[in-house]
Amino acid sequence: MISKEKLQKNVDTRVGDFHDILQEISDTLNKGQRKQLLKNEKIKKAFDFFKVEYE
Incomplete structure (x- = not known):
């Protein structure tokens, strides 16, 4: 185990x-690509959860 x-x-x-x-x-x-990607709510939640910088 x-x-x-x-x-x-x-x-x-x-x-x-x-x-x-x-x-x-x-x-x-x-x-522009990042903004488009972040329109997907699941991707935005993953980025936020993992504290990925995207601004």
Whole structure:
């Protein structure tokens, strides 16, 4: 059985990786593309949840 600590570390790593991916997406889009992408409420919620900078 996997230990609680190891499981938490795996979750933290995956969350960190996902944040990095979202931030990279945000950084590579120009302002107009980013604005269009953020019209999708699910994407905006993900960006907000992972504290991705998009302004």
